Amino acid sequence: MEAMRKKAVDALPGSSWTPLEINPNLPPERADIVIVGGGVVGWSIAYWLKQKEMVRGGVRVLVVEKDPTYSQASTVLSAGGIRQQFSLPENIHLSLASADFMRNINDHLGVLNEDPIDLQFNHSGYLFLASEAVAHIMEENYSTQRYAGAKVSLLSPTQLKEKFPWLNTEGVVLASYGLENEGWFDPWTLLNAFKRKAISMGAIQCCGEVTVCTSFFPTSDDGMSACVEQVQMPNSLEYQPVECAIVVNAAGAFSGKLTEMLGIGFGPKQSIAGIPLPVEPRKRYVYVVHCPDGPGLDTPFLIDYSGVYIRREGLGGNYIAGASPEEAAEPDASNLEVDHSFFEENVWPHLAFRVPAFEKLKVTSAWAGFYDYNTFDQNAIIGTHPLINNMYFATGFSGHGLQHSPAVGRAVAELILDGSYKTLDLSGFGFNRILTQEPKLERNIV
Ligand SMILES: Cc1cc2nc3c(=O)[nH]c(=O)nc-3n(C[C@H](O)[C@H](O)[C@H](O)COP(=O)(O)OP(=O)(O)OC[C@H]3O[C@@H](n4cnc5c(N)ncnc54)[C@H](O)[C@@H]3O)c2cc1C
Structure with a gap:
């Protein structure tokens, strides 16, 4: 490749034009885990995955974010609030764990030789x-x-x-x-703190949009798997597939759209494949x-x-x-x-x-x-899809995803790396409740 490149450059007038330069912004061709969506939820998951890896560099985590300005991301457009006053025990525990995390944020997310984090917590x-x-x-x-x-x-x-x-x-x-444990803080600071720490631990970021994500049967015995076929570069025709074992759907309000790419929601009515991920902006x-x-x-x-x-x-x-x-x-x-x-x-x-x-x-x-609005019961949808065994959802928070992101990131990392929840049992927030039509509704009197 290098020899070809030199030949092409030598044959061309001028020396600065490098037609065979590999776009440095392309994602790597391979990663263990691709997280689609670089909002607070995506970066929290990336951080916890790196935090839990047994050997430094043991888990190759790639976060793909289509908009580096976050102009439409819920995280930075939110009201920044955290409260413990929910009616579902899962949500209360998520808040308590996340508040504790934020209280000790510099112990978790501080980076050597970088400024300490100040969430501006009120x-x-x-x-x-x-x-x-x-x-x-x-x-x-x-x-x-x-x-x-x-x-x-x-x-x-x-x-x-x-x-x-x-x-x-x-x-x-x-x-x-x-x-106690209630108030508001600066959402961008939390997002950036997760991102800075995860990158310092080896997570890779890529600015691009996952435009093609398909499902296939790896072997006749396994369930279906999702694969990232196309990460489209911004303002360019260039794209790249990323081979990976696991895809995390942290695409926020647009996670329903990402799931549709797999054909979920388009199967026969009354079948599992016919039930869409009920998340919309x-x-x-x-x-x-x-x-x-x-x-x-x-x-x-x-x-x-x-x-x-x-x-x-x-x-x-x-x-x-x-x-x-x-x-x-x-x-x-x-x-x-x-x-x-x-x-x-x-x-x-x-x-x-x-x-x-x-x-x-x-x-x-x-x-x-x-809002990453869950039309079914306005609560988080976390975990795998019954048909797609390697796509993990972390979405549908409907107005409280920012405050729960620290504990949700940990829970998703546990599911992926340990195979089950270790700290907080969030199995009630799985996709299955949609199949069984058992909504988990907040009785929050507003
Ligand atoms: C007005 C408002 C007020 C809110 N107030 C609060 C509050 O007080 N407290 C609270 O806890 N929560 C609040 N929320 C909810 C909270 O903001 C969200 O639940 C949370 O930010 C979700 O985080 P996220 O990372 O999943 O989504 P996002 O921050 O939206 O991040 C998802 C990212 O995925 C990217 N993406 C999407 N599709 C693709 C793709 N195909 N390829 C690559 N990238 C993709 C998007 O560009 C986006 O940056 C509020 C929300 C709003 C809108």
């Missing part, structure tokens, strides 16, 4: 408000949370008013407030508002029973707010344009009712991002 409890209709669910959730080890307290309307005098408690029958708006007279440092991450949320964004009277739309009013998810009328009609009235000071707020900016 410790602040989530404050969920319950109306009469759902107060009993809040009480049940509280018991589940306490049993799982989460520190949460219940507040009566009187206690609520004492603690947060700026809050209008009309219609509120009960509230639950997180005392759903657009969510985040509005940045300014209100100098709004509540101050003690502002919790407030979740009203209407579904509207608001939290402080730094200081100086800045906040971010939003809400999920009704199912029937889901906005067009083909772009990330912001609908400002959604704030006027569906968010602001609830905010102004709950916190009268917010009547005077001004929207200063806004953005939209995609």
